[in-house]
Amino acid sequence: MNLEELNAIATNERTAQAGKNHHLHVCVGTACQALNSEQIARALQAALRQRGQNGEAEVKCVGCPGLCSLGPLVEVASRAKAQEANELPPDADRRTTVLYQFVKPEDAEEIVAHLGGEPVKRLETPLDQPFFARQTKIVLENCGRVDPERIEDYIAAGGYQALLKALTEMTPQQVIDEITHSGLRGRGGAGFPTGLKWSTVAKADPNRYPTSVPEGIQSRKFVICNGDEGDPGAFMDRSVMEGDPHRILEGMAIAAYAVGANHGFIYVRAEYPLAVKRLRTAIRQAQRAGLLGNGIGGTAFSFNVEIRLGAGAFVCGEETALMASIEGGRGTPRPRPPFPAESGLWGCPTLINNVETLANVPPIILKGAEWFAGIGTEKSKGTKVFALTGQVKNTGLIEVPMGISLREIVFDIGGGIPDGKQFKAVQTGGPSGGCIPAQFLDMPVDYESLNRVGSIMGSGGMIVMDDSTDMVEVARFFMEFCMDESCGKCIPCRAGTVQIHRLLTKIQQGQASERDLHTLEELCDLVKHTSLCGLGQSAPNPVISTLKYFREEYLAKIKPDLRARANGKTKVEEHG
């Protein structure tokens, strides 16, 4: 397919959509789907048919608009009254939008009856509330707008334009330069500059290290999309894969063109069946449209994508472990260097990027590096998607510009803490991150600031805790997680996490002395500095950060007589 054909599809689809007076968007993300949103979509269709309105209105199943706590959500975009009466030029497709919350299938008829008139007040939720107004959407711009199971809808929203632009107007080096200038950094957590990674893979010589590519795969470089979103409390990547799968394929194809790869893998958790299904559909559609496969867009460039399923191992989010898993083995990491960029999958140079990173690529190519670099802070450009959960009023998926303060996220977008309780801490970065206490609420959210206070950006889980949360228990919970998920390859992580967990349990049971607290700190330091991969290196973070900011909670749990004895002992030692 070339650019003209692509534009023709886009125009066709847009004309068809503009012909409808009302668009009803029903969220079919995992959270809303669990609340029967597909039934709602069917009920809306039935109600429209009954009233003979199915010609002028369209029901569309879309990805997650973000505000999961008010789900199932239905968005109704109606053409302005003036335009219906032909007072506005027909090409100005101006619409008024109403958002309905907690919709049930029974409400469908009422919603349809009110189309074009006053909205149903009972279900309406304002669209100008801070939750929506404070967000900047780049990665999620299509989620909640586009039907994830129809490629035409994605094309109508400007999809695959960036890929064809890159293929026909830019050299691979220009694509890499554009990404480098945009300042995009890896969204998987560590924040490695994406442009640098791409140029390393592009320059890498596939013959430098011995390779063993299986028969049938005609590529000596690979692109991998890391969709193994293992952090508990994080669901950003899932929402993008479910709500806008074509965006990921487009990002991967652009990346493959830039680094010279012809084969790609998307590694998805098997726990996300809906994401897997939608990605499979998307790959099939893109292949049929000639946007994946051989000779994309009439050029000589070929790129194929395969899906690989994870099988429930947290460590497989680590890049070397993930590649071991794609090769069909146990997902255990290996020492770096050589980095995957030089010797990765089957020994070939491999580019491995997070879902969100790749989803940022098409808009950068289309709108330019300058535009992207204009958003965010000096060192952290663009936006970040967070999964806001825990003890906060509005839970869901948000995308905010880098540099926004935690206070804005928790109190403006999140709507504050429910039930009149007090804010205590916010946990970012999942089991690898730390707890940030109230004193840092006004700190800007970017890679450097979060590191400074002992947490990490992470993949974007943000869990709010109120004053009823026991911080020692939180630390113990994360340590239990890391203990179970440690792959067992290196000793500090395998044995260290068990010992830390044992100490935390002892503290929790009120059996610990102050000396145990000291051992705990030493152990955390040891595991952090001697583990092989990111899992072990970051596993002590929740303990270290809670020890730093909520030490009094640990002290309160230490056995009173042991505390006294420990104090006495140190005094004697000092005098002796």
Place this chain on the structure above:
Amino acid sequence: MRRYGYQSHGLIEALHSAQEAFGYLDDFTLKYITRALRLPPSKVFGVATFYNLFTLKPQGAHTCVVCLGTACYIKGAREVLSAIESAHSVKAGGTTADSQLSLLTARCFGSCALAPVITFDGETIGKVTPEAVAQQIAQRLTASALR
């Protein structure tokens, strides 16, 4: 296995397919995969036991999974789990004596906005409470028994 030309990198996909078809991986299945992919048994067993998702034990007729992710945990998933354990007299990771119900725990479903969450045979049930959860499961068990 044929899709990957009987090559070793299709091992995990083969295990997924086998578990989907048989519900769990028994010795016979694992040995068959070992031969078909020409791999050492240690590798196949190693991979099958490494990943949490693969199970070598037969499962009950129905599966209930309790999410123990951070968001669910903070909203009381532990109490939900013990409520189910005591009501159906089954431990997490085990199956009831009448092999009707297997109770499992999971890391995170990514449905944190509905926390605490459980799934019953793939159907997601959000915002559960320790008081009501046992009955919700019992209802579904009897409903399927009638069918």
